[in-house]
Amino acid sequence: MSRPVEDKQVVFKDWRIVKARRWSSGNVKPVAQGRWQVEFRLYDIYKEKQLAGYSYVVAGEPVRACGTPASATSSTRSSPVEPGVFSTRIAYVTRERNGKRFSYKLQIADSDGYNPVTVLSSWSR
Numbered sequence: 001m002s003r004p005v006e007d008k009q010v011v012f013k014d015w016r017i018v019k020a021r022r023w024s025s026g027n028v029k030p031v032a033q034g035r036w037q038v039e040f041r042l043y044d045i046y047k048e049k050q051l052a053g054y055s056y057v058v059a060g061e062p063v064r065a066c067g068t069p070a071s072a073t074s075s076t077r078s079s080p081v082e083p084g085v086f087s088t089r090i091a092y093v094t095r096e097r098n099g100k101r102f103s104y105k106l107q108i109a110d111s112d113g114y115n116p117v118t119v120l121s122s123w124s125r
Contacts, residue, residue: 007041012048020045035059091119 004010007025015023027039041053090113094105102124109116 007043007050010043012043012045015045022051031057 004025010023010025012023021044023043023045025039025041025043027037029037031037036058037055038058039053039055042051043049044051089108090111091106091108094107096103096105104122104124105118106120107116107118
């Protein structure tokens with residue numbers, strides 16, 4: 001099985017053997033103090049062609065800023081995901097035990113789980 005590091009190293013036949021439909025690549029590299037060059041490409045394995053590609057520069061911490069557009073592009077090109085779903089927020093309930101009691105929290109966070117905010121909390125009796 002090929003393990004490509006660059007786009008030109010992709011052996012599409014190898015990925016068809018494992019029944020992959022899409023292959024993506026990404027790259028983040030510093031270009032100046034506090035600025036990063038971000039690249040992302042999405043390929044169709046069976047058609048052996050690029051479906052999408054982006055290259056842009058971001059300032060500050062690039063990791064989270066890069067993931068959202070790449071995830072959104074991959075999903076909308078691979079399945080019927082609504083555009084923008086990766087820039088939405090999620091709500092969930094957490095449970096923590098403290099002795100014989102439990103605390104429950106309703107939290108809202110970014111779609112990747114970062115920046116959680118507790119909206120409501122309660123204790124069981």
